[in-house]
Amino acid sequence: MRAVYPSCNYEVDRWNSVYGEGFTFIPGMEIQIVLILTRKVGESIMLGDQVRVVVVDVKGHQVRIGVDAPREMKVYRGEIFDKIQEENNRASRVDAKELKNVANLWSRMRAGRRGSDGD
Amino acid sequence: MSQTYGAECVLEGEVLMEIDTSNFGKIDVAEDQIFEFQEGIIGFPDLTRFALIEDKEREPFQWLQSIGTSELAFVVIEPRWFLPDFNEEISSDIISQMGVDRPEDWKVLVIVTIPDEATKMTANLKGPIIFNPKERKATQIVIDDMPLQHLILPEPE
Numbered sequence: 584m585r586a587v588y589p590s591c592n593y594e595v596d597r598w599n600s601v602y603g604e605g606f607t608f609i610p611g612m613e614i615q616i617v618l619i620l621t622r623k624v625g626e627s628i629m630l631g632d633q634v635r636v637v638v639v640d641v642k643g644h645q646v647r648i649g650v651d652a653p654r655e656m657k658v659y660r661g662e663i664f665d666k667i668q669e670e671n672n673r674a675s676r677v678d679a680k681e682l683k684n685v686a687n688l689w690s691r692m693r694a695g696r697r698g699s700d701g702d
Numbered sequence: 703m704s705q706t707y708g709a710e711c712v713l714e715g716e717v718l719m720e721i722d723t724s725n726f727g728k729i730d731v732a733e734d735q736i737f738e739f740q741e742g743i744i745g746f747p748d749l750t751r752f753a754l755i756e757d758k759e760r761e762p763f764q765w766l767q768s769i770g771t772s773e774l775a776f777v778v779i780e781p782r783w784f785l786p787d788f789n790e791e792i793s794s795d796i797i798s799q800m801g802v803d804r805p806e807d808w809k810v811l812v813i814v815t816i817p818d819e820a821t822k823m824t825a826n827l828k829g830p831i832i833f834n835p836k837e838r839k840a841t842q843i844v845i846d847d848m849p850l851q852h853l854i855l856p857e858p859e
Contacts, residue, residue: 654801657741659844667829667842668745670850674815674826675746677777679725685820686760692855 721753722772725765731755736769737833737840744829744842749774752840754811754833763814766831778811781825784854788827792845796832799843809833815851824851 620628627637634656639647650658718730731753742749751769762783768774781788793805802808810832812825827848833840 657799657844660846663828663844663846664744666850667826667844670815670826670829671743671745671776671813671842674776674813675774677775677814677816681816681820682757682760682763682777685816685823686763688821688855689763 719769721767721769723765723767723775724773725767725775729755734835734838737838739840739842741841743776743831746774754778764811766811766813777814777816778831779814779825779854781810781812781827781830784825785827785852788830792830792848795843795845800832800841807834807836809835814854821855823854825854826850827852 622628622638624638624641627635629635633653635651637649637651639649641647652658717733719733719736720728720730722728735753735755737752737754739750739752741747743752746768749768749771753765753767753769755765755767757763757765763777763779766776766778789805789810792810796805796808796810797803800808810830812827812830814823814825816823828845828850829842830845830848831840831842
């Protein structure tokens with residue numbers, strides 16, 4: 584099921600009443616909701632045949648989640664993954680000329696530092 | 703032989719591959735400059751092949767150029783240039799996330815973001831890229847307690 588996370592408030596309320604609060608999606612971002620499940624402490628979800636996500640404990644608003652996955656599978660905190668994705672995007676917009684200036688600046692600064700060490 | 707970036711010492715019979723780049727046009731890269739990113743780079747999961755290119759005019763900055771998407775290239779640098787102990791500090795993360803026991807077999811590079819004010823350029827220490835030169839594989843790992851934007855140049859005094 585594809586959905587677009589709402590970008591105006593009344594839609595957000597309707598969204599929350601259907602899907603629950605707490606998703607950190609960007610308004611207008613298209614997402615694919617495969618499944619929403621309610622689990623009790625100790626219960627788990629299988630993602631494919633090799634990944635198990637378990638609710639270990641719930642304390643107030645915090646949920647301790649356990650992940651059992653093959654070693655080579657990457658497991659990220661969502662907000663950190665999102666931050667890195669955004670930073671990667673920003674970094675990809677670079678121009679070679681700009682970098683030339685930066686590299687010159689770098690050489691000058693390092694030469695300057697060596698000089699100030701009294702060499 | 704035409705100018706090659708990074709393939710300084712081309713051995714007899716070494717295979718060179720021509721790739722298209724928007725920064726440098728068509729260039730030749732050697733096999734040992736090509737790395738496979740099994741899951742791509744975070745945010746670019748479909749881009750699995752990159753060439754690591756040295757650039758004499760911009761050292762110690764290097765380029766991580768997508769093979770197949772000429773306009774996608776990242777500026778990268780070895781963090782030892784501004785943080786001598788970085789590799790040591792993250793070696794346990796490399797071991798646990800890569801499942802290897804010898805972090806010294808790996809090379810670490812970080813992606814550089816250059817904002818409008820170039821002197822404020824930053825390195826992404828939270829998502830360093832670990833390169834395995836022997837297997838020619840690489841992957842971007844995540845270090846939770848490292849900064850996303852670390853200033854490379856010191857603040858002016």
